[in-house]
Amino acid sequence: MKIGLTAFIISLLIVSTSYSQQSVTSLVKSQAMEMAKAMVKGDTRNFSKYMLPELVEAGGGANKVNLMMDSMFAVFKSFGGSVNRITYGNPGKIVSFKKELQTTLPQTTEVTSPFGDVVLSSTLVAISRDNGKNLYFYDTSLGRAEQLKNKLPNLSPDLVVPPPEKPKFTPKAQ
Numbered sequence: 092m093k094i095g096l097t098a099f100i101i102s103l104l105i106v107s108t109s110y111s112q113q114s115v116t117s118l119v120k121s122q123a124m125e126m127a128k129a130m131v132k133g134d135t136r137n138f139s140k141y142m143l144p145e146l147v148e149a150g151g152g153a154n155k156v157n158l159m160m161d162s163m164f165a166v167f168k169s170f171g172g173s174v175n176r177i178t179y180g181n182p183g184k185i186v187s188f189k190k191e192l193q194t195t196l197p198q199t200t201e202v203t204s205p206f207g208d209v210v211l212s213s214t215l216v217a218i219s220r221d222n223g224k225n226l227y228f229y230d231t232s233l234g235r236a237e238q239l240k241n242k243l244p245n246l247s248p249d250l251v252v253p254p255p256e257k258p259k260f261t262p263k264a265q
Contacts, residue, residue: 093098094151111158114223115185115192115219115223118219118226119182119194119196119217119226120179120196121216122141122217122225122226123179123184123215123228124142125141125143125175126138126141126228127139128150130177131174131177131196132166132263133164135157135161135164136157136167136261139157141227142227142228142229143227143229144227145217146229147212167247171202171203172202173203173240174200174201174202175203176200177200179196179198179199180197180198180199181196182194182195182217183195183196183250183251184251185196186247186249188246188249188250189245189247190240191218191219191220191245192219192222193219194216194217194250195216195217195220195231195250195251195253196214196228197212197213197214198204198212198214198215198230199211199217200211202219204244205263206262207260208261209258209260210259210261211232212259213231213255213256214230214253214255215226215228215230216246216250216252218243231252239252240259248264
């Protein structure tokens with residue numbers, strides 16, 4: 092009888108673990124989509140909620156970071172640029188490391204300018220410090236691999252971050 096009960100408890104643990112992995116995977120995608128909506132709208136206040144707090148502080152705090160992003164969006168729009176669409180692939184394996192849940196998420200960003208269209212493929216690192224309730228995202232294309240470890244010192248060595256891809260540029264017909 093004990094063997095049957097033990098097997099039942101183990102199977103429940105396996106099911107609950109895979110369910111939590113699945114729910115965190117769903118949260119990664121849904122929160123990334125909320126972040127993308129904010130980016131496309133130019134809503135820097137909501138967009139910055141998904142930035143790692145220590146990187147926001149390193150940038151001078153939330154007000155300064157939001158002001159800089161607002162300025163960059165305004166300049167980009169004044170030159171006829173726009174972020175048209177951001178899409179996501181499936182998150183990688185979720186890794187638990189140093190009290191964080193971590194995963195990678197492929198991202199494709201489509202940008203238009205008067206000169207042409209650009210498709211940027213990158214990988215985000217998604218980090219949760221509260222068991223998946225809230226996520227922060229870091230775009231790995233923002234620096235070289237060695238800079239990634241400096242900016243994200245708690246990054247798990249088991250997390251696989253693919254090398255960045257070159258942007259695809261399609262010039263507009265003149």
